[in-house]
Amino acid sequence: MSALPVEDVPTIELVGVSRRFVTPGGTSLTALRDFDMTVRRGEFVAVVGPTGCGKSTTLSLITGIAAPTTGQVRVMGKPVTGNDPRVGFVFQTDALFPWRNVLRNVAAGPLYRGMPKEKAYAAARDWIARVGLAGFEQHYPHQLSGGMRKRVALAQTFINNPEILLMDEPFSALDVQTRVVMQDELLSIWSSSNASVVFVTHDLEEAIALADRVYVLTAGPATVKAVYDVNLPRPRVTAEIRYEPAFVELSRRIWDDLRDEVRLGAARPAQLAAATRTA
Amino acid sequence: MTVDGIVSVSDRAAERAAAAGPRRRRRIVNALRIAILVVFLGGWELAARTHLIDPFFFAMPSMIAAQLWTWINEGTSQGPLWGEVLVTLEETVIGFVIGAVLGIVCGIVLGRDKLLADVFSIYIKVANSIPRIVLGSIFVIALGLGMQSKVALAVVMVFFVVFGNAFQGVREADRSLIANARILGASPWQVTTTVIVPAAMSWILASLHVSFGFALVGAVVGEFLGSRHGLGLLISTEQGLFNPSGVFAAMIVLAAVALTADYLLSWAENRLLTWRPPSFSDTGA
Ligand SMILES: Nc1ncnc2c1ncn2[C@@H]1O[C@H](COP(=O)(O)OP(=O)(O)O)[C@@H](O)[C@H]1O
Ligand SMILES: [Mg+2]
Numbered sequence: 001m002s003a004l005p006v007e008d009v010p011t012i013e014l015v016g017v018s019r020r021f022v023t024p025g026g027t028s029l030t031a032l033r034d035f036d037m038t039v040r041r042g043e044f045v046a047v048v049g050p051t052g053c054g055k056s057t058t059l060s061l062i063t064g065i066a067a068p069t070t071g072q073v074r075v076m077g078k079p080v081t082g083n084d085p086r087v088g089f090v091f092q093t094d095a096l097f098p099w100r101n102v103l104r105n106v107a108a109g110p111l112y113r114g115m116p117k118e119k120a121y122a123a124a125r126d127w128i129a130r131v132g133l134a135g136f137e138q139h140y141p142h143q144l145s146g147g148m149r150k151r152v153a154l155a156q157t158f159i160n161n162p163e164i165l166l167m168d169e170p171f172s173a174l175d176v177q178t179r180v181v182m183q184d185e186l187l188s189i190w191s192s193s194n195a196s197v198v199f200v201t202h203d204l205e206e207a208i209a210l211a212d213r214v215y216v217l218t219a220g221p222a223t224v225k226a227v228y229d230v231n232l233p234r235p236r237v238t239a240e241i242r243y244e245p246a247f248v249e250l251s252r253r254i255w256d257d258l259r260d261e262v263r264l265g266a267a268r269p270a271q272l273a274a275a276t277r278t279a
Numbered sequence: 280m281t282v283d284g285i286v287s288v289s290d291r292a293a294e295r296a297a298a299a300g301p302r303r304r305r306r307i308v309n310a311l312r313i314a315i316l317v318v319f320l321g322g323w324e325l326a327a328r329t330h331l332i333d334p335f336f337f338a339m340p341s342m343i344a345a346q347l348w349t350w351i352n353e354g355t356s357q358g359p360l361w362g363e364v365l366v367t368l369e370e371t372v373i374g375f376v377i378g379a380v381l382g383i384v385c386g387i388v389l390g391r392d393k394l395l396a397d398v399f400s401i402y403i404k405v406a407n408s409i410p411r412i413v414l415g416s417i418f419v420i421a422l423g424l425g426m427q428s429k430v431a432l433a434v435v436m437v438f439f440v441v442f443g444n445a446f447q448g449v450r451e452a453d454r455s456l457i458a459n460a461r462i463l464g465a466s467p468w469q470v471t472t473t474v475i476v477p478a479a480m481s482w483i484l485a486s487l488h489v490s491f492g493f494a495l496v497g498a499v500v501g502e503f504l505g506s507r508h509g510l511g512l513l514i515s516t517e518q519g520l521f522n523p524s525g526v527f528a529a530m531i532v533l534a535a536v537a538l539t540a541d542y543l544l545s546w547a548e549n550r551l552l553t554w555r556p557p558s559f560s561d562t563g564a
Contacts, residue, residue, distance in 0.1 A: 095459035
């Protein structure tokens with residue numbers, strides 16, 4: 001490989017990746033196969049696919065929590081090695097520390113990374129205000145609504161200035177109204193950062209509303225079925241963009257692709273069960 | 280003003296009405312509790328005085344009270360009552376602290392390390408299945424009649440309970456919290472101190488609660504098996520003298536010690552777990 005200028009090196013690159021799990025029963029299960037993905041610097045990529053196809057597995061390969069069985073995963077042109085401080089991750093489930101108040105939750109990253117307390121708390125206060133939670137510094141997570149907890153989670157992640165932001169169905173547990181608000185919130189924070197985002201969701205409209213490109217995965221074992229460019233102008237207002245003709249048209253095209261996979265995905269557990277029985 | 284006034288007044292009335300229910304209930308509960316105590320003690324006293332039961336074997340409340348009074352004012356056969364309490368309390372607290380610290384440390388280490396856990400689990404199961412009180416005899420033989428043997432028995436009584444809970448607490452620690460801390464930049468040591476330990480804390484505190492009582496049992500049984508001082512020896516002496524009032528009086532002193540400790544531990548627990556939603560703690564307010 002010849003040396004590319006820094007800005008041309010893809011932020012994230014998965015080449016010919018496959019990932020197999022060996023279940024406790026001794027049978028093996030392929031979650032990903034022949035998987036290729038490229039995320040450019042500052043790009044917002046959404047990944048959609050049926051439940052259980054291997055979306056979360058993809059993200060864990062990028063974080064280095066899991067290693068690919070075959071193929072290569074590169075971040076900023078280098079193979080992934082364990083914990084990368086440039087990576088931020090927003091979880092589907094609530095991953096706030098319940099014994100820390102909002103201030104100390106948001107300050108967790110800088111404190112872990114050795115920033116002096118005063119500085120970390122000052123930065124945390126800034127971020128808490130940015131996500132609209134000023135005044136809630138001393139509240140504990142259980143005293144907040146689901147939407148507020150997600151805001152804390154965003155502040156907790158963005159305070160580390162991640163160059164790579166991975167999000168695993170972050171808003172799927174929220175009600176529809178809150179979800180739309182959070183999507184706009186995310187876009188506004190992201191636009192003032194230069195992070196590259198991989199946003200996993202099973203909600204196609206969410207994917208189109210947020211992303212520059214949408215990866216559609218096949219039912220497991222997941223491989224890339226198609227990649228769509230979303231040429232909708234930014235800044236976007238996610239609540240309104242859904243009604244634009246271009247959005248509707250793109251949504252219909254992608255759904256045509258996705259529908260078959262969702263159907264296959266729904267049938268997959270039965271197949272897996274059958275395979276386990278015969279094994 | 281008018282609308283607001285009406286709303287807030289009716290709100291306050293509703294709040295008052297809502298508060299009145301629980302308050303009345305609390306009064307009824309307390310009244311019933313006292314009634315049961317009176318009936319029990321009165322019935323006991325009456326049955327003993329009318330020789331329905333033999334006061335020589337079962338004593339009676341007035342005799343027990345008199346015995347306590349004597350102990351408090353004139354001391355016991357072994358010395359002043361508070362001295363005996365202090366001896367037992369000292370053994371209990373030392374045993375409790377050592378056992379709890381060992382239990383917490385071992386629980387966290389084994390909970391974090393799968394290999395160590397797999398290797399040691401078998402030995403811990405075996406050790407745990409030994410009736411621990413039996414070890415008291417060994418300790419008295421090996422460590423003598425002094426404080427060490429009682430402390431040792433209290434330690435083994437406490438250790439397994441705390442260990443088991445700390446281990447379980449570590450194992451149950453939320454995977455996504457650990458992953459989140461790792462990604463936010465925590466080192467393995469930081470994960471242990473800022474995620475694993477707080478996550479296991481409610482388990483550990485629950486076990487401390489139970490195991491203080493166990494430590495007391497360990498100390499008292501140790502004294503019972505052979506010692507020169509302490510409430511256990513007092514009970515054993517009174518038993519030898521066929522003085523049931525003495526045994527009961529010592530039991531009451533022990534119960535007072537245990538209840539005080541329980542109260543203090545509850546207080547500490549609530550202080551340490553302020554972050555928990557009220558539904559999980561005893562006192563909502
Ligand atoms: N640690 C694991 N061990 C065994 N199987 C796993 C493991 N993690 C995921 N899988 C399997 O891999 C497949 C893909 O999982 P996942 O990536 O979580 O799907 P998604 O996030 O798309 O819903 C599923 O069938 C799941 O059961
Ligand atoms: Mg998933």
